[in-house]
Amino acid sequence: MGLTSLDDLFKSEQERQQDTNERILNIPIGEIYPYARQPYSIKRPTPDLVRLMDSIEQVGVAEPLIVRPRTEGGYEIISGHRRDYCARTVGLESLPVIVREYTDDEADILVVDYNITREDLLPSEKARAYSLKLEAMKRQGERTDLTSLQVGEKLKGKTSVSVLAEQVNDNVTTIQRYIRLTKLIPPLLEQVDNGGLKVTPAADYISHLSEKEQAALLVIMERDEVSPSLGQAKRLKELSEEGKLDSNVMEVLLREDKSLARxxxxxxxxxxxxxxxxxxxxxxxxxxxxxxxxxxxxxxxxxxx
Known part of the structure; x- marks a missing residue:
């Protein structure tokens, strides 16, 4: 007897019934496109991706992709971006797919949900995923104020960010913090991904700086190989709000309480x-x-x- 996959365990009865009525189609790979707002890094080399590519090269794509029709022709991937990438890399010409109709909001939520529990996600990926899903929930009429939980529309007595926290087994503060990371300029967000800038100072304080101020900070960080501590990041935000932050002030501040080690x-x-x-x-x-x-x-x- 075959084991039930994790995806199947969490399917609703309606989804299971839908699966039994759907046909798996083999679609030319040229007619399949990535989801436009897909928040995850597909090509980042991870052990899991290597294993997936080896499997697809040996036996093909065992699990069909979930796609939806595109108005301009072809199909858009809802689930299966990494399978699609691996299949193209090893030279497959077609892919097994299940075609379903989804609204944009439904598609945004599902694209996030299919991968949000992966353990190897980067901070930037979580930031984009959480932001994408909450925006979709907002358009569906659910509460998505990311800085306050006191007012607004509720979903069964809960805010949507609280519901999301329960769904991904995380806390509200952490989710709000990740979403703040989307306010960073891309090179600073990359610094967060590679560990050069910690999540908390980046989200709570650096993300509030203007793009010009963030760019100046990045230059100093890369040149002097420094990274603002939580206290320094807080002070940077305060000086920015007071209109007193420039490159010279940043340099002086980032030298404070630093070891003389070079x-x-x-x-x-x-x-x-x-x-x-x-x-x-x-x-x-x-x-x-x-x-x-x-x-x-x-x-x-x-x-x-």
Missing amino acids: KVTLKNDRLQKYFPPSYTPKQMEEVIIRLLEQWQRKKLREQER
Whole structure:
């Protein structure tokens, strides 16, 4: 007896009945398009994506995509963007699909729901997904004020952001914080994804700066290899609101309470010409340290003369 998939466990009785009445069609891959507002990074290499691509290369696409018709022709993916990407990469010419009719709001919500529980989501992906779904809920007449829970329309006595928090097993504050990240300029949001800027200072304070101020902050962060602490980020927001924030003020503020330790980054392309191709980064580091120690001893001897 086959095991029930997780998707099937959470389907409504109507969806299960719908599945039994639907036919799986094989559609030419050229007639299938990604969802225009899809919030997730499809091509980001993850172990899960590698396994999926290996599986599709060996046995094809086992689970049909969910698509909806496009007014301009062809079909738009609701569920299955990564399957579509892997299939194109390995050279498949058609894909199994189930065609369903969805409104834009229904499609926005479903596109988010199909992947929101993935453990490898980046902060930027969660930010776009939560924002997309709450906007759809707003258009459906549900409450979506992201900064206050005191007034507004309710859904069975709950705000829509509270309902979303229950659905994704997260808390309201965290969801509101992720949505604030969508106010960051793309390079700063990328800094959040790679860990160079923490989520809380980025969302609670940096996201309130103007685009010009954010761009100036990014220049200083990259040049000096610094990142604002929670307290510094709060102060940046306060100075911005007072109209007193510029690049000079940022530089002074970001130097406060910082260790005097310096960080030096050596680019690989500059180092390669000095080492055999077989050298590992660890071996290269050991050689550099030995040379620096020799240099230091030489400098000390010169000072003693």
